[in-house]
Amino acid sequence: MTTGTPQPPIDTSRPHSARVYDSLLGGKDNYPVDEAVARQLPAEAKAGAFQNRAFMNRATAWLAGEGISQFLDIGTGIPTAPNLHQIAQGINPRSRVVYCDNDPIVLRHAEALLISTPEGATDYVHADVLRPGTILDAARKVLDFDRPVALSLLGLLHFLPDDLDPRAIVRTLTDALRPGSYLVLSQGASDVNPERGEQGTAEYGKGGIRLALRTRAEFAGFFEGLEIVEPGLVTAPEWFRSTPAPDPEMSGVYVAVARIP
Secondary structure, three states: OEEOOOOOOOOOOOOOHHHHHHHHOOOOOOOHHHHHHHHHOOHHHHHHHHHHHHHHHHHHHHHHHOOOOEEEEEOOOOOOOOOHHHHHHHHOOOOEEEEEEOOHHHHHHHHHHOOOOOOOEEEEEEOOOOOHHHHHHHHOOOOOOOOOOEEEEOOOHHHOOHHHOHHHHHHHHHHOOOOOOEEEEEEEEOOOOHHHHHHHHHHHHHOOOOOOOEOHHHHHHHHOOOEEOOOOOEEHHHOOOOOOOOOOOOOOEEEEEEEOO
16 A cells, blocks of 8 residues: 555656666666766666665564564665565565655555565655654554664665754654664765765766765764664675675675664
8 A cells, every 4th residue: 555645747857866776776767867877876886776775685684583573664766676575574474564755756666566465564655754754654554653663764864965964864763763673774985985985976966966975983873872783883795694694895885773772
């Protein structure tokens, strides 16, 4: 099921981060303006997109294995199998998942592809992360906030410059979650390969998309007051728990999972 109203129009004249991400992953649900940005990005951007996706798979599987059965995924992007609900419901068919994105094309694909198991539930909210209260109100129609929820914002923080106060947005969202919930974040790094980072920022900027890469210390600030679980704040290929360690590889994507005490 989907929450919301008639589908808003899709603007194909300007690139959108979700569609550029889809292009980097080899998807077909994007437009020439998105492909143009993706083609100009350094090779590390494509690698980072796949690393971010693989981290999502591993973190979701671990959380579901730990008994988490409710997930709120903001900045969903265009569905690309396996999707978060498929991983969670593959472990616990009763898992309930709410997806959120602000790109109308994501809504169209979500309605067709984000299909729940009979025992569980999936929902899609068309809303902007800049309105966290709207997201929470919609999510409460499917998720029980008196029980733990895993909140994920993956591949999203680096599209939220500091003037949008992303830390306050994350804090508003986590303050709504009960103890025992989890926060799952990824962030493009500015201090792993600064030259490539500047190149990527410039190319996104040409398309009118602001990119806000951050240092490891700046990323750590999003987890203030939370309990970061092992293996800590690491690059995407370095994060694993109950699954085999991924092959070592360079990465410009920081990730972490933290428990809300």
